[in-house]
Amino acid sequence: MERVSVFLVRKLSPTVCAKFTQSVTGYFNECSDVARVCYKLAGTRLLIADKDELPDGENVLLKRAENCPIKLLSKQQAIELTRLRACGVEVGVSVILQSSDHNILLTRRASHLKLFPGYWVPPGGHIDPPEQSVYPNQLDWGLPQRHHIVIYCLVRSSCNHTDLQEEINLCEKEVDACAWIKPNMARALVFGMEPKIQNLPPNIRICTVKQGKHKTEELPVSAFLPTKQDRGHITEVLSAGTTFGLQRWLEQLSP
Numbered sequence: 510m511e512r513v514s515v516f517l518v519r520k521l522s523p524t525v526c527a528k529f530t531q532s533v534t535g536y537f538n539e540c541s542d543v544a545r546v547c548y549k550l551a552g553t554r555l556l557i558a559d560k561d562e563l564p565d566g567e568n569v570l571l572k573r574a575e576n577c578p579i580k581l582l583s584k585q586q587a588i589e590l591t592r593l594r595a596c597g598v599e600v601g602v603s604v605i606l607q608s609s610d611h612n613i614l615l616t617r618r619a620s621h622l623k624l625f626p627g628y629w630v631p632p633g634g635h636i637d638p639p640e641q642s643v644y645p646n647q648l649d650w651g652l653p654q655r656h657h658i659v660i661y662c663l664v665r666s667s668c669n670h671t672d673l674q675e676e677i678n679l680c681e682k683e684v685d686a687c688a689w690i691k692p693n694m695a696r697a698l699v700f701g702m703e704p705k706i707q708n709l710p711p712n713i714r715i716c717t718v719k720q721g722k723h724k725t726e727e728l729p730v731s732a733f734l735p736t737k738q739d740r741g742h743i744t745e746v747l748s749a750g751t752t753f754g755l756q757r758w759l760e761q762l763s764p
Contacts, residue, residue, distance in 0.1 A: 511553045513600040515658050518558035527598040529656050530587045532580050533557060534573040542580075543572045548660075555600045555658065570757075571658075574749035578653050590652055601659045603633035603750070605758050608670035612689040613758060614677075615751075617715075619685045624655055629688070629733060630751050631661070661754040663761070679718040688715040688728070692762060695755045698733055698747055 515527040517536055527533055537559060538544035548557045549566040560568050573580060582590070606614045615629045666673060670689040679687060690698075694709060712727040733746055747755075 513550070513553050513555050514596075515598040515600060516554045516556050518556050518563065520559075520562065524556070527557075528591070529596055529598065529653075530579065530582060530590050531598070532573060532577065533598060533658060534571050534577075535580060537571065542575055542577070543570060545569075546571045555660075557658070572753050579656060586652060598656050598658055601633060601657045603631040603659055603661050603754060605631050605661055605663045605754055606673070607663065607665045607758070608673055608689070609665075609667055610669045611762065612670040612691055613695070613755075614670075614673070615688050615690055616679070616684040617686040617688075619681070619683060622683070625748055627746070628751070629747050631754060632684075633659070659750050661750075661757065663758065674716065677716070679716070679723065681718050681721065685719070686715050686717040686728075688713055690755075692759060694730070694733075695759055697730075699752055699756045699759065701734075 515533060516524050517527050517533070518524050527536075534542060534544050537546050537557075545560040545568065546557050547560050547563045547566040547568050548555060549563050550556075556563060556566070557571070558566065608614075614632060616632050618625050618628050618630060620626050674687075674689065677687060679685070690713075694713070697709060709730050711730060713730055713733070715726055715728050717724050717726055
């Protein structure tokens with residue numbers, strides 16, 4: 510399967526491949542962490558342009574994290590990365606799977622993975638409103654090794670989450686658990702509200718997999734919320750992109 514790379518389109522300028530050290534969001538809006546853009550897939554190229562500028566393209570909101578390492582690179586760090594990382598910006602996809610009873614599926618990335626180990630994310634992967642994703646996701650953890658534009662796709666199922674869960678077979682190489690999240694839980698994760706404000710139960714039911722065997726367990730709701738570690742670092746359990754995807758899902762649920 511071929512990888513898809515990001516190409517930037519501007520009027521009166523040649524179409525160019527996005528550089529690894531280039532903030533795509535910043536390219537279209539230097540003054541903000543969000544940009545209104547138009548995109549479409551053309552073979553192995555994801556074309557991104559200003560709003561309404563691509564025939565048959567789709568207008569979406571593009572967002573990067575406030576502390577995006579690419580945005581915060583010094584000139585020297587950018588030079589070093591340009592020398593080490595010849596590749597451009599690649600493309601991934603995440604699926605917001607919504608059940609008929611308005612739950613969405615999150616999966617927990619396996620602890621042995623190099624990228625975002627232990628993070629809760631929607632199911633997805635390479636290729637298949639976008640978000641700019643960089644790992645490591647904090648510059649003081651080291652220079653970025655991966656840089657993606659992630660497209661979030663909403664898929665509405667006619668089945669409830671219980672029936673859908675019976676059809677799920679977790680791939681242990683990629684994830685070690687999954688959970689169905691209700692809108693009130695999503696609000697708590699997006700806006701950082703205390704669980705009691707959202708009337709959440711103390712625990713949430715998850716499905717885990719180990720050595721090929723699936724098991725239903727309960728996990729404290731607090732395990733989904735950021736925790737403060739030594740030296741004041743905040744340990745996130747959701748990526749900035751997942752939070753963005755959840756926020757957009759909540760917006761489309763609103764009347």
